[in-house]
Amino acid sequence: MRLTFDRSPGTGPEVVCLPMFSTTRVATAAALAPALSGADLRETYLDLPGHGDTPANCPATSQAVLDSVCAWLDQHVDAPVLLAGVSYGAYLAAGVARQRPDLTRGLLLVCPGVTIAPSSRTLPEHRPPPGPTGWLDEAPTDLRAHLDAALGHRTPAVVGTVLAALAAGGPGDETFQRALRTGPGYALPDEDVDTPFHGPVSVLTGRQDGVVGYTDQFHAMRRYPRGTYTSIDEAGHYLPFEQPALLRAQTQDWLRRTRA
Numbered sequence: 291m292r293l294t295f296d297r298s299p300g301t302g303p304e305v306v307c308l309p310m311f312s313t314t315r316v317a318t319a320a321a322l323a324p325a326l327s328g329a330d331l332r333e334t335y336l337d338l339p340g341h342g343d344t345p346a347n348c349p350a351t352s353q354a355v356l357d358s359v360c361a362w363l364d365q366h367v368d369a370p371v372l373l374a375g376v377s378y379g380a381y382l383a384a385g386v387a388r389q390r391p392d393l394t395r396g397l398l399l400v401c402p403g404v405t406i407a408p409s410s411r412t413l414p415e416h417r418p419p420p421g422p423t424g425w426l427d428e429a430p431t432d433l434r435a436h437l438d439a440a441l442g443h444r445t446p447a448v449v450g451t452v453l454a455a456l457a458a459g460g461p462g463d464e465t466f467q468r469a470l471r472t473g474p475g476y477a478l479p480d481e482d483v484d485t486p487f488h489g490p491v492s493v494l495t496g497r498q499d500g501v502v503g504y505t506d507q508f509h510a511m512r513r514y515p516r517g518t519y520t521s522i523d524e525a526g527h528y529l530p531f532e533q534p535a536l537l538r539a540q541t542q543d544w545l546r547r548t549r550a
Contacts (some may be wrong), residue, residue: 294343308379314342314459321530325541340466351475374398418498442498442526491517492544496525
């Protein structure tokens with residue numbers, strides 16, 4: 291399977307990182323590389339089908355996208371790897387662990403989706419504290435409602451960092467992405483199945499995440515006998531850019547557990 295990827299040199303374990311929906315491997319590296327640094331890992335960042343530099347070379351369903359990731363792993367790695375993902379990438383990583391546990395040593399799931407349908411998600415009841423006056427002024431008008439719901443750490447600096455990440459690496463195939471997001475195959479067929487995964491897992495959520503919330507992820511911890519769950523205040527759906535120091539601390543602990 292042809293997926294565009296960047297892989298860093300290293301002699302340690304390989305960690306394969308999957309992106310947020312509609313973003314690229316460049317954005318994923320901006321989100322996760324600082325948290326993974328210093329561990330001598332072989333870091334691999336993938337562009338999913340129809341994202342970044344990977345063409346839309348599969349049907350517009352999440353199962354087909356997951357199958358593409360598994361086919362890439364079968365072709366490019368010779369041992370189970372660590373999987374890390376943010377948002378949709380974390381949703382896929384958890385799906386790989388359910389369907390192909392032979393490919394997976396451990397999971398780092400950051401702001402993971404648990405159910406794909408927005409109507410089925412448990413979102414925070416309380417709004418985040420207001421940001422400073424004008425904190426969203428630099429955001430394009432069509433993104434302001436999304437960022438207002440998504441961000442818990444509400445500052446102009448965070449907004450600028452998120453916007454830079456969203457723009458990094460090109461738009462990909464927007465027609466494919468739209469068909470995926472709006473089609474009947476957006477949900478993985480086994481998203482509700484509580485198949486246990488016995489490797490080390492770290493699940494990080496934003497306490498003010500108005501996109502996927504933090505409650506469903508806690509209930510899904512029954513799937514992870516060796517799982518750590520963390521909900522971080524002053525963080526939303528873009529947690530890696532809102533609380534990078536806390537993400538790094540939790541990631542380094544996860545890496546320690548994967549090597550125990």
